Amino acid sequence: MALTRDNIERKRQSVKARSEKHQRLVRRLVMAGLAGLLLLQGVAVAILTRPGSLMSELPVTDEYVGKVATSDIRAPISFTVADTEATERKRKEAAEAVRSVYDFESDRAQRTVRRLREAFGLMRKHLEQYRRRTLPEGEKAGDAKKTAAQREEDLLRRAESLDAYMLARKSLFLKSLQAVVSDTDFLVLAKDGFSVRAQQAAAALLERILGRMIVQSRELLEAERGQGIDVRFLKDSVPQKEMTVRSFNRILDVEEARMRVEQLAAIELAELSRPTRRALVHMMVTLVQPNLVFNRDETERRRNAARQAVQPLEIRIEKGAKIIRDGDVIQPWHVRVFQAMQKLTQPRGVALRMLGTILVVVLMLGTLVWFSARSFKRITITVKDLYFLGSVMLIFVVTMKIWHWIFGGIWERFQFFPYDSLIWAIPFAAGGMVVRFVLNLEVSLVFSIAASFLAGMLMDNSLVVGLYCLVSSLVAMWSVASARQRASLFKAGALTGAVNAGFVLAADAFGGTLVSFGTLFDLLFAFSGGILSAMIVTSSVPVFEMLFGYTTDIKLMELAHLNHPLLKEPIVE
Known part of the structure; x- marks a missing residue:
């Protein structure tokens, strides 16, 4: 009898040990997954801020002149390249003008x-x-x-x-x-x-x-x-x-x-x-x-x-601008632009800069999550929440850059408005709105701070863009808190757009460009950014509800509606 009781106790201890081991393994896997997601954030930011590091071979020699470009090539960074032909032409004209x-x-x-x-x-x-x-x-x-x-x-x-x-x-x-x-x-x-x-x-x-x-x-x-x-x-x-x-x-x-x-x-x-x-x-x-x-x-x-008095002329290439299109014939000036671009984006030092970017992002996000979880009592984050936040942040980082490229393509097509105005149309507030809509105010606040930091990095380390993203996200979080219908999100988007326009107006005044033709487009695109954020939240929240099993307030209101099939059938019976 005693032997049987000992066997049972040993089996219980064995099961408990295996259970604890399994739990430790699960926790390690979860932590590894979160660490991997955090690292993925840093890699994404590093790649998107320095896309030139992954560029294919550029036509940088004269043997490419006259050949057809096999793909579109855009500028990964903003830079200037010496226009030797125009400079020499101007110098010749200056010399000939001397009597x-x-x-x-x-x-x-x-x-x-x-x-x-x-x-x-x-x-x-x-x-x-x-x-x-x-x-x-x-x-x-x-x-x-x-x-x-x-x-x-x-x-x-x-x-x-x-x-x-x-x-x-x-x-x-x-x-x-x-x-x-x-x-x-x-x-x-x-x-x-x-x-x-x-x-x-x-x-x-x-x-x-x-x-x-x-x-x-x-x-x-x-x-x-x-x-x-x-x-x-x-x-x-x-x-x-x-x-x-x-x-x-x-x-x-x-x-x-x-x-x-x-x-x-x-x-x-x-x-x-x-x-x-x-x-x-x-x-x-x-x-x-x-x-x-x-x-x-x-x-x-x-x-x-007179020749020496003529300053070297330069061609200004904006980041994201299309230098050559697929099927265009490569001209000598294309080669000079690509040579200058290669010098600025060549592999030397790129790996170190990318590593630095990854470390900055990982340390910033990791420290922010750790500090928030230990300092704010109302922030209770589960593993599911962490994966949700990591996924939203990753999507935010990637889509912000995609929106930037899309708007750059629109500008190349029309070019009747300033290129810099397009940045205000990017839906920076969408991430904060989604998190506030699914979780709570405190978590969305921490998320918005991190998102604003990354937005500034993605947009050429722009402090103004980072502040714009933070202000837009804060207004969006506050306005979406009282939303009880999906249509209410558009009211929140309109309010966010109005505040966006006010921020842009203040930024233009600070930069001394308030009274200009571009200010009208700045205001229009800033307001559009708020509306676009609401549209993204409306379409993306159901997806997150389904993937992560969240039930938002609007989802509960919809389920409690008398016309819902689950309630309508018992009422009819």
């Missing part, structure tokens, strides 16, 4: 006339020295002792010696004048005594001609006729001022200037003897040189400065 620079020696006439006076004065001194040497003091030109033949012979001998004397000093004349004069013309001028009258006549004529702008050839200016030239006025090779010349009618070329010298000499030097006038014309023609010269170095310097 050619010409240097005008405004003091050329004065310097030429000064050299002319110095050269003539020098030769007059040498002539005076010659006369003093060949005509000693006391010798008379009309000495009665000499016959006429003797005097003529003396004159010829003196003339020949004068020519030789002056030719020996011609180099001094050319050095001072800095122009080439033939021996014949030089001797004619020497015979005239390099007279002051000839000097003054030549100087006046040269001042008139050289005071004009003279170029080597008028053909050089034909290419500049459209935009003109910039002329720097030089004095002693130092720029004094600058002006733009667009009309070239008053500019002479060398041939025209020399022709005018000949024409004016025939009039203004008429009092001089023909040989002297001819010699002066020949000399002045050689003195007429271009005084308006193209300055290549200065022109290139200005054009290079």
